[in-house]
Amino acid sequence: MNNKENAKPLNFEGIEDWMEQFFEDPFKNYLDEYQFRVDLFETGSEYIIEAELTHFNKEQLSVEVSGDTVIIRANENQKDHLRTINEITPYCYERMITLPFSLLKKKVKAKFTNDILEIIVSKEGKTRRKSRMIPIK
DSSP states (O other): OOOTTTOOOOOOTTHHHHHHHHHSOTTOOHHHHHSOOEEEEEOSSEEEEEEEOTTOOGGGEEEEEETTEEEEEEESSGGGGGOOGGGOOTTEEEEEEEOSSOOTTEEEEEEEETTEEEEEEEEEEEOOOSOSEEOBO
16 A cells, blocks of 8 residues: 555754754843843953843933842833833833842943943942942943
8 A cells, every 4th residue: 555645744844943943052042032132241350241232222221230130121212211120011121130249339330332231340349339220321
């Protein structure tokens, strides 16, 4: 009996997606694709967090320190800039970067140039932070 006529060809649906994931950069985070890309670097004297924030301006960004976590928010319009964590909408993008130490007494600076938000956490030096919000220059 010849079953060639009734045989179904191999189902290749999804193979392309699987191959793409297999060969993708293993250090690429799911959130890098759907939120905004974040990289963390370490030098001898500081930790540097870089976030790629194209299509945003400085007024739409906020950086907050909470314990051992840096929270970066990017709002698509300025009215959303004052929203609290519980009111995050699809128009507000947020990434949390947890470090292995508390940030409350560390010097933390932030600057935004050429679509890159750079947050610098000093390894040395301490500060008395009055606010959890870090000004962006």
